[in-house]
Amino acid sequence: MIEACNLHKVFGAFHAVRGVTLDVAPGEVVALLGPNGAGKTTTVRMLGAILRPSDGYARVAGYDVVEQAREVRRVVGLLTEFPGLYLRMRPQEYLCFFGALQGMSVSDSARRAEQLLRQFGLWDARDKRLDSFSKGMKQKIALIRALIHDPPVLYLDEPTTAMDPHSARQVRDAMLELRAARRTILLTTHNLTEAEELADRIVIIRNGSIVADGTFAQLTHRFLGAPRWELRLGTTAQRAAVALDGLVEIERIDGESVYYHTDDARHVNPQIIARLADAGIPIVALNELPRRLEDVYLEIVAGNGHADAAPFAEQPARRDRSTPSDQSTRVEVVKVEH
Amino acid sequence: MSGASAIRIIVRREVNDTLTDWRILVPIFILTFVLPQLLIAASSVAIDFVGDRGSVIRLIPFAMLLVGFIPASFSLITALESFVGERERNSLEALLAMPLSDNALYLGKLLSALIPPLLSSLLAMTIFGISLRIREPELFFLGLTFEYLIVVLLLILMKSVVMVAGAVIISSHTTSIRAANLLASFVLLPTAATIQLEALLIIARRWDVLWLAVVLLLVIATVLTRTGMGTFNREEILSREHEQLNLRHIARTFMTFVREYHPAGTPPEAYAGTPFSLRRFYLYDFPALLRDYRLPLLVALLAAVAGALCGPLLGGFFDRIGQSPGRVGVTPDPDLALGIFTGIANSARLLITALLATFTFGIFSLMVPFFAFGGIGYVAGALTTSSGDWLRLGPDSPLQFVIGYVLPHGVIELPAAILGAALGIRIGAAVMAPPKGFTVGQNILWSLAQFGKAWLFVILPMFLLAGIVQQLITTRILAALYG
Numbered sequence: 001m002i003e004a005c006n007l008h009k010v011f012g013a014f015h016a017v018r019g020v021t022l023d024v025a026p027g028e029v030v031a032l033l034g035p036n037g038a039g040k041t042t043t044v045r046m047l048g049a050i051l052r053p054s055d056g057y058a059r060v061a062g063y064d065v066v067e068q069a070r071e072v073r074r075v076v077g078l079l080t081e082f083p084g085l086y087l088r089m090r091p092q093e094y095l096c097f098f099g100a101l102q103g104m105s106v107s108d109s110a111r112r113a114e115q116l117l118r119q120f121g122l123w124d125a126r127d128k129r130l131d132s133f134s135k136g137m138k139q140k141i142a143l144i145r146a147l148i149h150d151p152p153v154l155y156l157d158e159p160t161t162a163m164d165p166h167s168a169r170q171v172r173d174a175m176l177e178l179r180a181a182r183r184t185i186l187l188t189t190h191n192l193t194e195a196e197e198l199a200d201r202i203v204i205i206r207n208g209s210i211v212a213d214g215t216f217a218q219l220t221h222r223f224l225g226a227p228r229w230e231l232r233l234g235t236t237a238q239r240a241a242v243a244l245d246g247l248v249e250i251e252r253i254d255g256e257s258v259y260y261h262t263d264d265a266r267h268v269n270p271q272i273i274a275r276l277a278d279a280g281i282p283i284v285a286l287n288e289l290p291r292r293l294e295d296v297y298l299e300i301v302a303g304n305g306h307a308d309a310a311p312f313a314e315q316p317a318r319r320d321r322s323t324p325s326d327q328s329t330r331v332e333v334v335k336v337e338h
Numbered sequence: 339m340s341g342a343s344a345i346r347i348i349v350r351r352e353v354n355d356t357l358t359d360w361r362i363l364v365p366i367f368i369l370t371f372v373l374p375q376l377l378i379a380a381s382s383v384a385i386d387f388v389g390d391r392g393s394v395i396r397l398i399p400f401a402m403l404l405v406g407f408i409p410a411s412f413s414l415i416t417a418l419e420s421f422v423g424e425r426e427r428n429s430l431e432a433l434l435a436m437p438l439s440d441n442a443l444y445l446g447k448l449l450s451a452l453i454p455p456l457l458s459s460l461l462a463m464t465i466f467g468i469s470l471r472i473r474e475p476e477l478f479f480l481g482l483t484f485e486y487l488i489v490v491l492l493l494i495l496m497k498s499v500v501m502v503a504g505a506v507i508i509s510s511h512t513t514s515i516r517a518a519n520l521l522a523s524f525v526l527l528p529t530a531a532t533i534q535l536e537a538l539l540i541i542a543r544r545w546d547v548l549w550l551a552v553v554l555l556l557v558i559a560t561v562l563t564r565t566g567m568g569t570f571n572r573e574e575i576l577s578r579e580h581e582q583l584n585l586r587h588i589a590r591t592f593m594t595f596v597r598e599y600h601p602a603g604t605p606p607e608a609y610a611g612t613p614f615s616l617r618r619f620y621l622y623d624f625p626a627l628l629r630d631y632r633l634p635l636l637v638a639l640l641a642a643v644a645g646a647l648c649g650p651l652l653g654g655f656f657d658r659i660g661q662s663p664g665r666v667g668v669t670p671d672p673d674l675a676l677g678i679f680t681g682i683a684n685s686a687r688l689l690i691t692a693l694l695a696t697f698t699f700g701i702f703s704l705m706v707p708f709f710a711f712g713g714i715g716y717v718a719g720a721l722t723t724s725s726g727d728w729l730r731l732g733p734d735s736p737l738q739f740v741i742g743y744v745l746p747h748g749v750i751e752l753p754a755a756i757l758g759a760a761l762g763i764r765i766g767a768a769v770m771a772p773p774k775g776f777t778v779g780q781n782i783l784w785s786l787a788q789f790g791k792a793w794l795f796v797i798l799p800m801f802l803l804a805g806i807v808q809q810l811i812t813t814r815i816l817a818a819l820y821g
Contacts, residue, residue, distance in 0.1 A: 013587040045431075045576060073436060097347065098436070
């Protein structure tokens with residue numbers, strides 16, 4: 001649905017985007033992450049046919065962003081970083097204005113506006129002027145503006161910024177609905193929990209270049225290594241270390257806990273339990289330690305990872321929603337007690 | 339959706355927005371309804387005070403001009419913030435993301451800024467007319483004629499379009515409302531000067547000249563609107579967020595355009611980066627430049643023809659600068675230093691007009707061939723009138739004047755002047771319509787770079803050579819022809 005190849009954007013002497021290549025399948029939700037000034041918004045603007053790429057090409061829903069810019073703008077719904085509303089207008093007339101610019105009839109845009117205002121809990125405020133709206137309400141109106149023409153592709157730049165938790169939940173639920181309706185979504189956010197929750201795939205951009213691209217599981221494995229396990233014992237961990245020698249590479253021992261990494265938990269963990277049982281070492285708990293997108297992100301963006309040396313170039317796998325989630329994306333807690 | 343529909347949708351929203359803003363409505367209301375009454379009252383007082391109805395009657399059309407112009411001037415405020423205001427309120431990007439053409443968006447904004455103040459202006463003039471008719475019927479009948487009304491109406495309309503078109507250009511090329519307000523003086527000062535000029539012309543009852551002013555304002559309005567549409571694109575407005583005045587980058591881009599020649603629109607990144615070569619310039623680059631400058635060369639040539647034809651009408655001017663038929667027959671002594679000085683002076687004059695052309699849409703450059711050929715046209719025309727025959731040779735022969743005074747060095751000097759004018763016109767036009775692939779800034783730098791190269795390696799040598807030929811050859815031919 002979105003295909004970008006070697007996109008560059010140069011503003012005078014400033015090279016904002018350097019060779020971004022991106023492929024987003026229909027119905028896929030991709031989170032575009034990166035520090036401020038990394039080139040996320042510029043990339044989105046190029047993909048929205050607002051900015052013309054200095055080099056490279058991009059197609060959205062089959063339309064070229066340069067040659068068929070107006071068609072691209074018709075199939076894209078853009079939630080801008082700032083709501084930027086016309087504050088003297090009322091919600092429905094504001095939304096109908098953008099519906100009209102998208103070529104919708106007055107009745108269609110009014111009907112769609114009503115449906116969306118109800119969905120986002122703003123119908124009761126329909127007679128108020130937008131300048132009386134709270135930040136969160138304005139953000140919701142901006143999101144509805146992006147949805148008014150029911151576009152197949154959505155670019156959402158910081159969709160839940162400035163929202164209270166309840167409103168943010170509403171918006172996230174709406175995005176989940178859109179995902180279920182197989183809308184293609186490119187989500188730009190600094191909220192990593194949100195990205196983790198909503199995105200099928202994470203793309204991290206830094207200094208205008210993509211430095212990581214993959215599912216959460218892929219990125220975690222690549223940048224943080226194999227899943228990390230904590231084994232809590234009923235006795236000092238030194239004995240366990242001896243018992244486990246040669247079975248698993250122990251990262252560290254801390255009091256009554258042993259920490260180790262393994263990719264093959266299904267086979268390794270039962271053996272560990274068996275050995276410890278044979279050695280008469282009581283096991284209190286065996287947990288996979290949760291790993292967050294934030295850790296991956298910081299590893300990449302802070303430059304501690306390998307991203308600089310070798311940008312993530314392999315074709316990313318997509319999460320298949322019809323199958324259960326990848327094991328390593330879920331924290332699996334195993335408690336074994338003697 | 340058609341462009342017209344998009345324009346209509348934008349205009350409707352913006353006009354509604356303006357009409358719900360009391361900060362604009364209140365002053366417009368006062369100016370529309372109160373100002374006409376005040377001016378009529380002032381006229382009555384003036385009659386009593388001056389005691390001369392005739393003088394006051396002459397001022398009535400000017401009062402009407404003021405009544406119409408002041409509300410119309412509000413268009414400047416709305417136009418100035420049309421784009422930059424939306425940018426500051428972060429509402430522009432959503433608009434730019436809509437499937438509208440740049441022209442539809444630009445014209446929508448332009449009309450939105452123009453319509454409410456103009457309607458208010460027309461209403462104010464109507465109120466003034468009706469009130470004057472009721473309160474001071476004599477002033478109405480003696481002070482206003484149908485022609486006055488039409489001229490005043492057109493003057494206000496044209497001035498409003500000029501102001502709005504200029505202000506929208508400023509608005510779409512600045513990064514803040516504050517900067518736009520500062521730059522508004524580029525619109526305000528000429529407008530104020532125009533109003534003063536119009537006041538003088540109205541008092542002097544020079545309606546013929548006022549009609550010319552209408553035509554001139556129409557041309558300026560058209561040029562400004564065309565310039566605005568040519569230079570507006572959503573790309574640049576958002577790109578400007580990243581723009582800083584980077585002199586090093588500007589210099590680097592300029593030097594890129596100097597070193598190599600590629601047609602306008604080729605982005606600097608596409609240049610191979612080969613060093614400048616004088617040989618390549620003369621053999622390939624300059625001929626290519628002449629091919630690409632066909633249109634400006636034609637315009638310069640037309641200006642030359644127009645100058646030659648209009649020369650006889652501007653005799654007084656040419657007499658004052660020493661290009662008088664009375665001087666035909668004067669044969670100066672050869673002076674090589676004077677020739678070199680003339681060459682340098684002509685080159686410098688061309689350089690200055692080209693630089694001024696940057697800010698005047700090339701008008702200053704048009705003047706170079708116009709006046710160069712205008713002088714020749716004037717003297718030749720005057721000689722034709724006195725001798726009655728073009729082909730006959732003799733002291734008062736126009737043909738002999740051309741052969742003696744013009745051709746020997748003119749075959750070098752006049753093409754140099756036309757070339758220089760074409761290069762200057764291209765600089766002036768750079769602002770109006772940058773070719774695809776160029777920003778306005780790149781287009782100006784490109785045309786300046788072409789001018790710089792051609793001026794240094796073609797025009798300066800040609801003018802120097804012409805100056806030397808003038809002193810060493812022309813003087814001798816003149817001595818032979820005129821004794």
